Amino acid sequence: MSKPCRIASVLLMSSLLSATALAREDAATQVQPLVPFASTEGLERLARTTAKPDFAPLANQFEAQATIAFCGPTTAAIVLNALRPSAIETPRDRSRLRPEDERYLPKSLELTVPRHTQESVIATGKKTRAQVFGEPSTVNGKVVRDGGYQLRQLDELLKAHALVTRLVIVDAQTAEADIRRDLIDNLNRPGDVVIVNYLRTAVGQAGGGHISPLAAYDAATDSVLILDVNPSHHPWVWMPVATLIRGMRTRDVTENRGYILVQTR
Incomplete structure (x- = not known):
C-alpha cells in the first residue's frame, strides 16, 4: 500500500472511531423514554412493586392544577389532604361559591367541605x-418577577401548615446515591411523601419547571411514578430515577431545583 493510501486509511479509521465514541456518548446521555401510567406496562409496574404505600392516599386526594402557575399549591393541597396534619384546622374554602348558590337552601346547611384547596x-x-x-x-x-413557586418557597408554605420537611437542593455537589436513597426509602414507608421539582425539557417533556408528588418506586426498572398535577398535558408517568435526577439538577430563579421529604409532626 502506498504512503498516501496508508495515511487515508489511518484518517478514515480515526474518523470512524471518533464517530463511534460520540454515538456511545450520545446514547449514554440520551433521556430514557417515560412510560405512561395508564399503559399496560405502567399498570404492571404498579401491580408488581411493593414500594407504593403512598399511592392510595395521594391518588385518593389527587386533583389537577387549575392554572399553569398552580403546580406548587396543587401539590401542597394534595399532600395536606393525604397526610391531614392534626396541628392545623382543615379549612372550608368558599372562594368557588356564588352568592346565589345558597339562596334556596337552609341557612344551617354548609355547602363547603373541610378540605385544603389550591x-x-x-x-x-x-x-x-x-x-x-x-x-x-x-x-x-x-425588582424581580417570580411566577409560580420555587422549591424553597413551597417548603416554607408546607412548614406553615404544620408539616415537617427536609429540603434537598440538587446541585453539582449532591451525590446521586444520596438522592436515590432518600427517594426510595421514603417511597417504601407509609406516612411520608416526596415532592419533586424538575425541569420538563431535561426529562424529555415540553415545558418549563414543574412540581408534583411521587407515589411509587419500581425496582425492576429503577423508575418512580410521578402523579403529574397537569394531567391534561402530561399524564402520570413512570420516570427513570436517573432521568428525574437530571431534571432536578437544573437551575431555577435563584438556585437549583430538588425535592422535599414531607411528614406530619
Whole structure:
C-alpha cells in the first residue's frame, strides 16, 4: 500500500472511531423514554412493586392544577389532604361559591367541605396570589418577577401548615446515591411523601419547571411514578430515577431545583 493510501486509511479509521465514541456518548446521555401510567406496562409496574404505600392516599386526594402557575399549591393541597396534619384546622374554602348558590337552601346547611384547596393554600402563604401570577416584587433592593413557586418557597408554605420537611437542593455537589436513597426509602414507608421539582425539557417533556408528588418506586426498572398535577398535558408517568435526577439538577430563579421529604409532626 502506498504512503498516501496508508495515511487515508489511518484518517478514515480515526474518523470512524471518533464517530463511534460520540454515538456511545450520545446514547449514554440520551433521556430514557417515560412510560405512561395508564399503559399496560405502567399498570404492571404498579401491580408488581411493593414500594407504593403512598399511592392510595395521594391518588385518593389527587386533583389537577387549575392554572399553569398552580403546580406548587396543587401539590401542597394534595399532600395536606393525604397526610391531614392534626396541628392545623382543615379549612372550608368558599372562594368557588356564588352568592346565589345558597339562596334556596337552609341557612344551617354548609355547602363547603373541610378540605385544603389550591386557593386556600395560597391564601395562607407569604407569597400573594398576584405574585404567583408574576406580579413584580422587590427582593434585596431588586425588582424581580417570580411566577409560580420555587422549591424553597413551597417548603416554607408546607412548614406553615404544620408539616415537617427536609429540603434537598440538587446541585453539582449532591451525590446521586444520596438522592436515590432518600427517594426510595421514603417511597417504601407509609406516612411520608416526596415532592419533586424538575425541569420538563431535561426529562424529555415540553415545558418549563414543574412540581408534583411521587407515589411509587419500581425496582425492576429503577423508575418512580410521578402523579403529574397537569394531567391534561402530561399524564402520570413512570420516570427513570436517573432521568428525574437530571431534571432536578437544573437551575431555577435563584438556585437549583430538588425535592422535599414531607411528614406530619
